[in-house]
Amino acid sequence: MRRRDQRLMMISAAGAVLVLAAALTFAGLRDSIVYFVAPSELAQKAHPGQRIRLGGLVLPGSIHRDDNGITSFVVTDGATRVDVRYDGLLPDLFREGQGVVAEGSWSPGQAFVAERVLAKHDERYMPREVVEALRRRGEWKGPQ
């Protein structure tokens, strides 16, 4: 093979890898990103069945566990309350009145079905989404 052909071959192979990387990145960003919504935005922002993250505070006194092991609780941002159902063990730091992020989907007239529940993992940490939601409602008291 002549030198020019060799160079052409390497450049076209590199181009192919770049195209593959770009295609994977676009497909990934289209399919696997998850939007965050606050309870009061749920109705207008989330399509039924779309995977989203719902963030807010756990309403005190709202945690119940039924005989099948399904936990239900209410997430609120001060304006709107959303019922959440979750089949699984709650994280260690899941508490009434504390910040929580539930990842799952929702359809009108039904409870939000969470597949994952994230609570803050240390006393200083609050999920940024929750801070944002509380700030929007003017209920955030922490640092700006």
Added chain:
Amino acid sequence: MIPEIGAFALCLTLAMSLAQGALGLASSKRDSRAAALKAIAQCVAVACLIAFVSLIVCYVRSDFSVAVVANNSHTDKPLIYKIAGAWGNHEGSMLLWCLVSSVFGAVLASARGTQSLGIWSKAVGVQGLVTVGALVYTLFLSNPFARLDPAPLQGAGLNPLLQDPALAAHPPMLYLGYVGMSVPFSLALAALIEGRADQVWAKALRPWTLAAWTCLTVGIALGSYWAYYELGWGGWWFWDPVENASFMPWLAACALVHSAIVTERRGSLASWTILLAIMGFGLALLGTFLVRSGVLTSVHAFAVDPKRGIAVLVLLGIALGAGFGLYGWRAPKLSRAAGFAAISRESMLVWNNFGLAVAAGVVLIGTIYPLIVEAAGGGLISVGPPFFNMTVAPLLGLLLVLLPVGPMLTWRVGDVRAVLMRLAPAAALGVITLLATLALTQWRVAPAIGVAIGVWLVAGGFMYLWTRARRGEGRALAKIAALPLAVWSMSIAHIGAGVLTIGAISETAFRSERAVALAPGQGVDFADRRITLLTVADADGPNYEATRASLRIDHDGDAVPLATERRFYSTSPMPTTEVGILTGLDGDLYVALGEPVRNSNGAWGLRLYHNPMVQFIFAGALMMGIGGILSLIALARRRKASA
């Protein structure tokens, strides 16, 4: 008094490192100035060490009049964690950054070797300016010696999750790696200023990149291992922004380790090596920014302070601006070296670099995409593991397929047919693994390909050792042990990459997890095992209260006890989980105790995980780290022999 000594030493460090920068960059041909530069760089390191030791003394003496000590320490803490606490927080870790940068500057200044005076003094100068940047940030935005008045009687304590040997070593290792990338950056800028990047220059570059890469590898592995056994989430890698922040510089360092070999041995790729060194340090600074600014939602808890984030961003801008500016201006003047064929050792190393750089770019896009969307008014989003798994895995997979071929090829022009013949047994083993995995897992194609690539890497590494041993006279087996250290180090690192691949793919694709509620006496079947909860009782320790669950695991006719705890430390309102891990031939059984189940008669929540081959991940990373260390020893020996 001690904190004032520290603060004064830090100011002195700043003044002297400014002098180091000025003297280094001022062009000179006289040896007397070189001696002065070396002395200044050494003094900078000593002054910074005094500041760092002062901070440790404040911690050891539990001097709560110092704000960082009051916020992060406690008299009840074991001594070793009081000391480790010195760098377990923002201010202390920035001081560590300065210390590492200044010590590296002193080592760079002291070990000139055969470097030309021009490149050497410029590199020491740029390193001095890097230290200046870190010091300005530390002194003015996160002063570790700030006092509290009145001083509290007791400290706020350290997060008990962080009282762990792996985590005490994790930040310093990562910092050694991050800051280690500043030396290749300094050398790259020096080469651009001097307009020369020759083989002697690359020879000086190699140990630094190798050391930085090794520290990043070990640091990331320690962090991952800690997350695995301490957090109780059953996973080892979460594609969290803070993890990505360390993974991106690792990818760049890995590429740089390989491109520096080509530049040293063949004189080619000098321009690319320089660019990579600049980008690697940029990614390390970006990592610091992502961690310190709190702009991204992360499981890692750090204080949110926009001013600090902006300051790091400004420093990043200055470093990258200077780097890319100089590159654009001077790089075209660098002389071009001998070419190589499309199939040769060089071309394989080019592919390695290309693949790693593209992977780093994709990780970067995924990590900062939420910031871009938010800035564009598109709302808050998160980019999770699915994105990274579907993009990074295929790209790195392609790269790893080529890996065993590279070392077998000769420089300039390689004979690919002969190499493939020699690698045939490894390829056969890979294909057998592929078919076996497909059959065993009901045709799960992607993970089967991944595991097969891992086996191909391991087998390919051994084939390389075997090929090298068969050269010349004598029995091959006897000669394997006598192979050069450089051959061994590379093979161990490459085999480690294969072992890591097998573990990572198996764990990610074939793990199983289940959350159950069990009362004492009840049992559940999970992952071919019978898991029975025996008792739940109090088990208090020296500075915590704990609830301990004792379990019995029945597997293959054996009954093994296993325990898991939830601990409440008096210094922290949150509980921590002590995971029970049972390592078997088919992987880890991993049990984490949850909370008592509401409205039930004595049932407790338990999270069960089965993580196949997870120990391969840490073993593979360890092998890569050992490969890096052996390679450093080989370089040092060669340097001694040539001196």
